[in-house]
Every structure is written in structure tokens, then in C-alpha cells.
Amino acid sequence: MLPRIVVMGRPNVGKSTLFNRLAGRRIAIVDDTPGVTRDRKEVVARVAGRDVLLVDTAGLEEAPPDTIPGRMRASSEAALRDADLILFVVDVRTGLTPSDRAFAQWLRRQGKPVLVLANKAEGRLGAANSLEVYELGLGAPLPVSGEHGDGFGELHDEIREALPPEPEEDEEDDADRPLRLAIVGRPNAGKSTLLNALLGEERMITGPEPGLTRDSVAVKWIDETGKPVRLVDTAGLRRRARITQALEQMSTAATIAALKECEIAVLVVDAVQGMDEQDLRIARLAEREGRAIVIAFNKWDAVEDRAAARRKVEDVLTASLAQLRGILVVPLSAATGKGVEKLMPTVREAYEVWNRRIPTGALNRWFEDALTRHQPPLVEGKRLKLRYATMPKARPPTIAIFGTRAEMLPEDYRRYLVNSFREAFDMPGVPVRLNLRGTENPYSEE
Structure with missing residues (x-):
């Protein structure tokens, strides 16, 4: 197990900026709006010369448990329980607040190693402004700037000293590489509730308020078969015309990035409302990225006429x-x-199909049969000559077809070949790529 470093602090002190800087890339959304991070976010990063699990958390706020801030705090407290080191972040520009003092007192009772980061301490006055942070009783503060990178050399040194001794490294087996699974859909379709149900714990903040998840949050998990899965819960994708705030634009970008990185996309659809145009747009986006899709028809318990609902979604x-x-x-x-x-x-069934390779012999027997059943059409008065097919790659299944002027094949015949291939080799619900490669006559210009 990798050592866990958890970044904590009240809202808007720069936790996500520090998290991104330590991770070495932009992972968490950063914005001036307080409370952008609502769910804890984890990433494996190289910090202080060793691999660690870096955890970004929601801002710590005093609030009733049934409110969004209260649920955010409960999520952050859950992250602390497994932490090997806490990075407690304060904002030296605004100075210490009663919340900083209250949470510092609470951290002292947890018995976990804590480093206090006096953030936004860039410039000549940075170190002087951080002196006030001594009052928290958590040791000497480290003046840093998450935005500019000031003080990070010393921070890495302090983290190296604070972490438990490094165990002997085990060689990773490629067979244990986790399946990358993204949960996508419209706002309030139940994506985070589904992730919690899969994990068996309240990992994501949920509630009736749409748009609670603002960033794409990855969680490592071992499924019931004992195989590793990397689950990514994403922000709900709304219609483009309704995406107005810069923060929501970044959430949408993070969701699209998660689609690009995943292998299988679970599209969560509200079964009461049925599939609408936005659900279809999300599915088409996943298809364009070459991802296999499974539809989770959620809220099925609330559907009255289930046979009608199934017929409607199939139509x-x-x-x-x-x-x-x-x-x-x-x-x-x-x-x-x-x-x-x-x-x-x-x-897993969709994943197997998405990874399936068809032997060249079987592929060309199908290809010859497809050409026999429906000959290629005439183009400019001449019949196209398609010669043979290969499958250069899977993930998604990709067919390359060679022949004279093959690139001129009409769209309807391309669809016929793809559908015939899908039926012949039982490949439902995955994108199929068709690459057409023409062969030129070297004497055609003479």
C-alpha cells in the first residue's frame, strides 16, 4: 500500500492548487469560487522521491451533517482516518480565522502527523506573514505558494522526513492493471449514488441537489471477482447552451477528459424520465472516443410501467x-x-467484446461472404474492387479494408459492412472502426 498524504483546510485556501502542484499536473479543478472541491480526489504521484497516494479533500466547514458543507466535512474526515500524513493548509493573506483554529485543535486530537502549510506566502512578506500560524500549535509552518511553486523544495524534504519508512518494493504485475471505468450522464441521474452502491460506502456526496459533483473523481476498487477497477465519477453533462459559468465549463472539460482516459463508460440514465437528447449526445461522445458503453437504467424501482419503459429506450x-x-x-x-x-x-462482458481480436482467416471468410451477399456499388460508373480485410487493432475493434478506390465506398455500404461484422462476431454495444485503404494503379496517369 502506498502512503496516503491528505491535503486539508477550510474552503478557498488553495488546497487544490497545492494538490495539482504536488501531483505535477492539473487534476483538481481550481477556481476562486469557495467550495469547488466537494468530493475527495485521489491520485498516485511522485512526491519527495517516492510514490504516494495524494488526496485532495473538500473544505472543512462547521455545518449540520445534513447540509452539503456538512457532508463535505464528513467526507474529509473519512479521508483522514486512513492518512499517513496531513498537509493542513491555511491562507496567510487573510490570516488565521476561528475555523482554522478550531480545525487545528481537532487535528491535534487525531494523533496523525501534520505539516502546516502557510499558503500564498509568495514575495518578501510571505515568511513574515506566516509567523502567525505558529499559534495553531502544530509545529513550525512551511511558507509555500501553490500558485508559484515557492517553498516546494523544503516541502518535499519535510514530507520525506514525516512519512513512514519506505517498505521493500514489490514488482507490479501488468495483469493486475485496473479496468478504467467512467460513470457519466446528465446531472442528478444518480451517478454518485451508483458509485457509492458499488463501493458499499458513502464515498461520494449525494443528495437531491443537481450538480453536487463538480470534478471527475477517481477511486480504486476491487470488484466482487477480485479484479481491480479504477472508477471515475464525473460531473453531470448539461446541454452546451446551459453551460454558462467558467466553473461548469471546467467541470465539463474534466468529464470529457475522463471519457478520453477510460475504457468502458457507464451511462447513467434516469429511468423515470427516459433517454433524452442529452443522453444520446453523451453516448455519441463516448462512441467518438472509441469507448464501449453500458447503460445503467437507474431509478428502476420508481418506474410504474416497466415494459413500456424498456420498449421506449430500445426504440x-x-x-x-x-x-x-x-x-x-x-x-x-x-x-x-x-x-x-x-x-x-x-x-466485464462489454470489456471482453471491446478487447476482442478476430483472426485474419475468420475475418476474410466473413468479408468474402459479405461481398457475395451484397456487391459493392458502382461509383462513377465503375464497380469498386474490395480485395481483403485485416484487423490491425482492438480497443475498439478496427477493420482495415483494402481495394482499388476503397476510400470512395459510399456511407450506406460502410454501415452495411460494420453491421454485418457486428452480427457475425457478436459485438454488441461497442464502436467499430472501419478504415478504407485504396490501392492506386501506377499506370493510371500514363
Whole structure:
């Protein structure tokens, strides 16, 4: 297990900026709006010469447990329980607040190693402004600037001293590489509730308020088969016309980035409302990125006419997502847990299809049969000659077809080949790429 370093502090003191600086890349969303980080965010990073699990947390606030700030604080406190080191961040520009003092007193009772970071201490007055932080009784503060990188050399030295001794390293087995799974969908479809149901704990903040998740949050998990999974909960994607605030634009960008990095996308759809155009846009986006998709038909327990609901979603998929024909749909209720146990076996099934390679011999037998059943059309009065097919890659399944002027093949015949391939080799619900490679006659210009 990697040592866990948890970044904590009240809202808007620069925790996420420090987190990104230590991680060496922009992972957490940073904005002047207080409370942007609502769920803790984890990433493996190289800090102080060793690999660690770096954890960014929501801002610590005094609030009733049933409010959003109260749930944010509970999430941060849960992160502290497994921490090997706490980086407690204060803002020296604004000076110590009663909240800083209250949470410092609370941290002293936890019995965890703590480094106090006097953030925003850039410039000549930075060190002088940080002297006040001695009052917290957590040791000498480290003047740093998450934005400019000031003081990070000393910070790495202090982290190296504070962490437990490094154990002997075990060689990682590539077979243990986790499946990368992104949970996507519209706001308030139940994405975070589903992630919590899969994990069996209140890992993500949930509630009736739409848009609670603002950033893409990755969680490592071992599923019921004992295999590792990297789950990513994402912010809800709204229609572009409704994305007005800069913060929401960054949340959308983080969601799209999660789609680019995942292998399988679970599209969470509100079964009561049914699939709408925005759900289809998200599915098309995942398809363009080459990701396999499984639909989690959430809130199934609240659907009155289930047969009608199934027919409706199947009609929408047939009419509007023909490029993902046969997409797998799992009805479930994330809130009650009913049907959730069927999701991961379905995801693994989609993953196997997405990874499947077809031998060249079998591929060309299919190709010859497809050409026999429907000959290529005439283009400019001449029939296209398609010669053979190969499968250069999977993830997603990709077919390369060679022939004279193959690149001129009309769109409807391309769709015929893709659908024929999908049916012949039982590949439902995954994107299929078709690359056409023409062969030129070297004497055509003579």
C-alpha cells in the first residue's frame, strides 16, 4: 500500500492548487469560487522521491451533517482516518480565522502527523506573514505558494522526513492493471449514488441537489471477482447552451477528459424520465472516443410501467444510436441497491467484446461472404474492387479494408459492412472502426 498524504483546510485556501502542484499536473479543478472541491480526489504521484497516494479533500466547514458543507466535512474526515500524513493548509493573506483554529485543535486530537502549510506566502512578506500560524500549535509552518511553486523544495524534504519508512518494493504485475471505468450522464441521474452502491460506502456526496459533483473523481476498487477497477465519477453533462459559468465549463472539460482516459463508460440514465437528447449526445461522445458503453437504467424501482419503459429506450437506441447497435442495458436502483450486482458482470462482458481480436482467416471468410451477399456499388460508373480485410487493432475493434478506390465506398455500404461484422462476431454495444485503404494503379496517369 502506498502512503496516503491528505491535503486539508477550510474552503478557498488553495488546497487544490497545492494538490495539482504536488501531483505535477492539473487534476483538481481550481477556481476562486469557495467550495469547488466537494468530493475527495485521489491520485498516485511522485512526491519527495517516492510514490504516494495524494488526496485532495473538500473544505472543512462547521455545518449540520445534513447540509452539503456538512457532508463535505464528513467526507474529509473519512479521508483522514486512513492518512499517513496531513498537509493542513491555511491562507496567510487573510490570516488565521476561528475555523482554522478550531480545525487545528481537532487535528491535534487525531494523533496523525501534520505539516502546516502557510499558503500564498509568495514575495518578501510571505515568511513574515506566516509567523502567525505558529499559534495553531502544530509545529513550525512551511511558507509555500501553490500558485508559484515557492517553498516546494523544503516541502518535499519535510514530507520525506514525516512519512513512514519506505517498505521493500514489490514488482507490479501488468495483469493486475485496473479496468478504467467512467460513470457519466446528465446531472442528478444518480451517478454518485451508483458509485457509492458499488463501493458499499458513502464515498461520494449525494443528495437531491443537481450538480453536487463538480470534478471527475477517481477511486480504486476491487470488484466482487477480485479484479481491480479504477472508477471515475464525473460531473453531470448539461446541454452546451446551459453551460454558462467558467466553473461548469471546467467541470465539463474534466468529464470529457475522463471519457478520453477510460475504457468502458457507464451511462447513467434516469429511468423515470427516459433517454433524452442529452443522453444520446453523451453516448455519441463516448462512441467518438472509441469507448464501449453500458447503460445503467437507474431509478428502476420508481418506474410504474416497466415494459413500456424498456420498449421506449430500445426504440430510442435503435433509431438514434445505430452505430452502437446492441448496447447493453442494466435496469437497477442505485438508491436501494437492487440490480446493482448485475452491472459489473455486464461491464466485464462489454470489456471482453471491446478487447476482442478476430483472426485474419475468420475475418476474410466473413468479408468474402459479405461481398457475395451484397456487391459493392458502382461509383462513377465503375464497380469498386474490395480485395481483403485485416484487423490491425482492438480497443475498439478496427477493420482495415483494402481495394482499388476503397476510400470512395459510399456511407450506406460502410454501415452495411460494420453491421454485418457486428452480427457475425457478436459485438454488441461497442464502436467499430472501419478504415478504407485504396490501392492506386501506377499506370493510371500514363
